[in-house]
Amino acid sequence: MSLIDDLNWRHAAKAYDPTKKVSQEDLDKILEAARLAPTSSGLQPFRLIVVENQDLKEKMVSGAFNPEVMRDCSHVLVFAAWDSYSNEKIDKVYDHHTDVRDLPQGRFSSYTDMIKDLYNAQTPEQHFAHTARQTYIALGLAMAQAAELKIDSTPAEGFNNEVVDEILELKKLGLKSVSLLYLGYRDAENDWLSHMKKVRIPMEEFIITK
Numbered sequence: 001m002s003l004i005d006d007l008n009w010r011h012a013a014k015a016y017d018p019t020k021k022v023s024q025e026d027l028d029k030i031l032e033a034a035r036l037a038p039t040s041s042g043l044q045p046f047r048l049i050v051v052e053n054q055d056l057k058e059k060m061v062s063g064a065f066n067p068e069v070m071r072d073c074s075h076v077l078v079f080a081a082w083d084s085y086s087n088e089k090i091d092k093v094y095d096h097h098t099d100v101r102d103l104p105q106g107r108f109s110s111y112t113d114m115i116k117d118l119y120n121a122q123t124p125e126q127h128f129a130h131t132a133r134q135t136y137i138a139l140g141l142a143m144a145q146a147a148e149l150k151i152d153s154t155p156a157e158g159f160n161n162e163v164v165d166e167i168l169e170l171k172k173l174g175l176k177s178v179s180l181l182y183l184g185y186r187d188a189e190n191d192w193l194s195h196m197k198k199v200r201i202p203m204e205e206f207i208i209t210k
Contacts (some may be wrong), residue, residue: 003144006147012153012193013069014190020074020184022184031142039134040134046131046134046138046178047173050078051168074185075184076182076183078164079135080168082127083128084127087116087120094108139181152183153183156179156180156181159180
């Protein structure tokens with residue numbers, strides 16, 4: 001199937017079959033798609049937390065706006081962004097770039113000095129607004145890869161970030177949750193959306209050509 005076919009197949013599942021689990025092989029493909037997402041300056045300023053432990057999911061349910069989906073899905077992916085930029089974080093990323101490419105460290109210093117000046121002039125709130133936006137590219141690629149594998153997914157911003165951050169101890173990692181992605185296999189009998197036609201704005205209205 002083509003990517004378009006896969007995207008037409010997928011929908012935000014409203015009910016999951018708790019007896020069906022995503023295999024580690026398929027999960028790894030979804031995670032790799034997210035890891036390969038492009039990010040501003042190649043900094044990858046977020047991390048992906050994989051929650052598969054049912055007891056931990058049960059704790060997180062208190063912060064979910066769709067608790068049954070969180071409880072019954074196979075895995076919960078938490079997209080969590082850096083709470084701020086720092087010179088040290090930028091240097092660590094670019095040292096890794098030069099090491100992988102067999103280049104001398106500091107090879108990109110003129111560029112990293114520029115972005116350090118840019119971010120040093122901003123507030124932590126501005127930093128997080130920027131890092132959080134980067135996560136959505138990875139979220140989209142993860143959903144597309146899941147659809148190709150015929151694994152259902154449900155993206156969610158509807159949750160209590162403070163609850164999730166506290167349970168997963170994200171503050172210690174310098175992270176804040178941005179969105180969730182539930183993964184698993186739909187319970188077609190109880191998923192009211194699964195038998196409905198996919199609805200999107202018509203192409204002639206959606207696309208504006210100048």
